[in-house]
Each structure stands twice: as C-alpha cells, then as structure tokens.
Amino acid sequence: MAIVRLKALGREWVHEVSLGVSLLEAAEECGAPEGSACGGVCGCSTCHVYVMQGAELLSPAEENEEDIMDKAFDVRMSSRLGCQARVVKEGEVVVEITRESLDAFYNEHPDEIDPREAGSTA
Ligand code: FES
DSSP states (O other): OEEEEEEETTEEEEEEEOTTOBHHHHHHHHTOOOOOTTOSSSSOSTTEEEEEEOGGGBOOOOHHHHHHHTTSSSOOTTEEETTTOBBOSSSEEEEEEOHHHHHHHHHHOTTSOOTTTTTTTO
16 A cells, blocks of 8 residues: 655645556545546546655656647746556655646636635735
8 A cells, every 4th residue: 555645725635556656546436636638548637736745755757758748838957747657666756736637627616616716806
C-alpha cells in the first residue's frame, strides 16, 4: 500500500492506494478535483499534476505521456499526467493539482462549486 496526498485550493486529500493505482484513480476515489477530459487515455492534459514528493515511487513517463505534456500549460520538471503516473512502490506521494486540471474538473462537473469563484458575484 502507498499513500497519495493531493493538494489544491488550500486543501489536502489523503488516500491509501494499492500499488498499480494511478494518481488520477486515487483522486477520483477520494473526491479530489482532478480533471480527466479524455477519460484517462492519455489524450488530453487535463489530469496534469506537479509531483512534490515521491516521484521515484511512480512509473516512469513514457513517450506518449511526454508528447501530450508538450501541449500542457505551465509544465515543470515535476509535471506528470495523473492518468499515466502509477504508484509502483510503497511510500508517500505528494502532488499538487494544477490550475489547468482544476479548470477542467470544474468545467466537467458544473454541479460542483468552484471555491475560486464562490462569492465572486457578491
Ligand atoms: S485524463 Fe486525459 S491525459 Fe490524463
């Protein structure tokens, strides 16, 4: 087992996962707001996250992930696609959900209140 901590919007979601689970699957299981416009098939970049800790516990990025990452916004050394990065070793992985991914999540889930917009119409 491993622990995945997902950070966004000043909050943190902590989830215990079995080895082989992707960061996106971990986010979906614990209700963290990570986008997944293509359904997790490496066809978009809306599951873009920054890996703050535990990158060595993840499956390495393959060529198709790197190709998609070329189209993502604000790509950093720590960038991964959540649907492609799988936890393959025990330990703790800490990720920050990118703004790109948050935007996609709230577009995909109009019933969810985007805390960044809450109160902005007052
Ligand atoms: S959900 Fe589309 S690339 Fe990950």
